[in-house]
Amino acid sequence: MGVRLFSALPVPQEAAAPLRARLTSSEAARDERLRWTDPGGWHITLGFYGDDEPNARTDWLARRLDGLSAPVLRLAGAGVFPGVLWAGVTVESGELVPLAEAVRPPGERRRFRAHVTLARGGPAAELDALARELADHRGPAWRPPAVVLLRSDRGQAGPVYTPVSRFGLGRALR
Numbered sequence: 001m002g003v004r005l006f007s008a009l010p011v012p013q014e015a016a017a018p019l020r021a022r023l024t025s026s027e028a029a030r031d032e033r034l035r036w037t038d039p040g041g042w043h044i045t046l047g048f049y050g051d052d053e054p055n056a057r058t059d060w061l062a063r064r065l066d067g068l069s070a071p072v073l074r075l076a077g078a079g080v081f082p083g084v085l086w087a088g089v090t091v092e093s094g095e096l097v098p099l100a101e102a103v104r105p106p107g108e109r110r111r112f113r114a115h116v117t118l119a120r121g122g123p124a125a126e127l128d129a130l131a132r133e134l135a136d137h138r139g140p141a142w143r144p145p146a147v148v149l150l151r152s153d154r155g156q157a158g159p160v161y162t163p164v165s166r167f168g169l170g171r172a173l174r
Helices: 013-025 054-065 097-103 124-133
Strands: 003-010 034-036 043-052 072-081 084-093 115-121 138-142 146-155 158-168
Touching: 003 054, 013 072, 013 138, 043 054, 043 097, 043 146, 054 097, 054 146, 054 158, 072 115, 072 124, 084 124
Parallel strands: none
Antiparallel strands: 003 043, 003 146, 034 115, 043 115, 072 084, 072 138, 084 115, 146 158
């Protein structure tokens, strides 16, 4: 039986904390029409598989990720997709796109754009104002230790993510 699955790089608490602090002190972030994501679940989605079989996807990812290295990443800047406020992700060393391409499902045509979803909803002007306010954000760098296959279930306060499997990443050469 299939469950809703995606692969991601979780954002560690130490990388998320400075951005959380900025959002907490932001007047614009207090708009009650915004639905904020749980910072404990912040992640960079690499591949979305929809309803899928966890064991088969785990095997597929293990083959695709074998031998790949982890880049050094940083949350930096912000932007808006329609109805979504996101934090940007910069690559400090190594490469992220080949990692994302390795785990994207066959037939995926959308261009990969590394980001972390922060909030949904609210007026476009409010999202734009928050993106401008966060444009100069530059958080600490980190190296993700693993790609995680996550199960996504609907919860009362938003999606609930449960790890299904982890795939360790080697060290990138400098």
